[in-house]
Amino acid sequence: MTQIIKVQKGTKDILPQDIAVWHKMEEAALEIFTRAGYKEIRTPIFEATELFQRGVGDTTDIVNKEMYTFEKSERSLTLRPENTAGVVRSYIENGMHRLSAPVKLWYKGPMFRYERPQAGRQRQFHQVGVEMFGIEDSSADAEVILLALNYLKKLGLPNLSVELNTLGCTNCRKEFRALLIETLRPHYDKLCDDCKARFEKNPLRLLDCKVDSCKEIFALPEVQRVIQADYTCPGCSMHFEQLKSYLDNLGVNYTVNKLLVRGLDYYNRTVFEIKSENLGSQNAVCGGGRYDTLVSKLGGEPTPAIGWAMGMERLAALLPEIKDDKLDIYIVSGNKLEAIKLAERFRALNYNVDFDMAGKKFAKQLEKAAKTAHFAIILGEDEINGEYLTLKNLETAAQIQFPLENLSDFEARTYKFISTNSSEWLQSKHSMLMSGFAI
């Protein structure tokens, strides 16, 4: 037998029985973001490799070891590992800086990172996210965080914790950076390879290195003194204080986590995460922050910006399973042509309708109807000859007949029957008799 081809490591099929929760997340995104003035943008799944090297940062794990990169016609292309860089590219390329600020965009779609899969982490996963361009004031930070919480609330996940920190700006970090490099330089030889590589380019990232020998160095008193010092400049401190004030006044609960340093190079000032206790070790459901220098770094006009992304698989893991919706109507008939014609007529009236194509016997068709639909329409020889249909309520087993010629008032005239349950059946039967139908 021919070898079957399996789904690739770290990727998953989203099967029909699981799709409802995805529709829910997507519909909630469209509704909540649209209501807040955000427009959806869809950018390509692959971009120039250089976009991510310059955008996400070439000292990050994402760029260094997690990208799916390939060559085509002497171009280096990469499957997007995240979508902020792509959205910023599109913002610049399409001259969106000329639109009146703020420009508010949202997106959803698959992302790709070559990592070891585990709970809450796949190689192809999905993110939904927002980006806001053009506002430096911390009201933008507050609105964006509030938007994330509103989205989670819409999904029925209101009890998640918000963690907040500020990274300062390039100016106020300059001094700290220089000081840190000088303090660590005597210990350079003892650092791990990752830290050595980041030493000049991005020394701040050394601080959350988990290698024991590095941690020992960072624990030295002279190093700790530098780390613990508050280095944020007055402008950045003010920005952070204002954000906290906005959040306090908006009734948003949060905790400040000084150790929250995100692994993407483009962040400055505000960074935040939203976490759940129910996700195991990959507990961040949402991560984001401000990236005021990214637009200019990618060749655009200097434009302040802020955004976040949520992992949709992680969201889905927190949401209850949703049962498949049943069909409205399953047509039971031995005559496929008449069944198709009738299905088409009911579909045009916005009913979800299916019928048997497998040529099953009457009893088997009805069995299938009972499993998959709320109502059966029986369209056998008697009905076709008599030009009527038999509508059967599959919960109550009650049946009525209805003329085939004109379905336009079907819903109005069968409303009582359709909405009834068995205890109301007598009443509905009475009203059916009054409106002239045979029972």
Place this chain on the structure above:
RNA sequence: GCGGGAUUCGCCAAGUGGUUAAGGCCCCGGAUUGUGGUUCCGGUAUACAUGGGUUCGAAUCCCAUAUCCCGCCCCA
């Protein structure tokens, strides 16, 4: 990249060295050729992850590989 656990039909699952590898669900059919969801009967499927090894004999013991799960790292 580094640790730990797991893998028996589409799904769940018994079996821990000895004839043809239980059972349940799902699916299909019959009893009942125009009235279902209950019941009874029957059917389908190269199911012991893959490749080696030990043994008279392996789903069962050993080794390797793959995949999944749980951590580390990192991130959503």
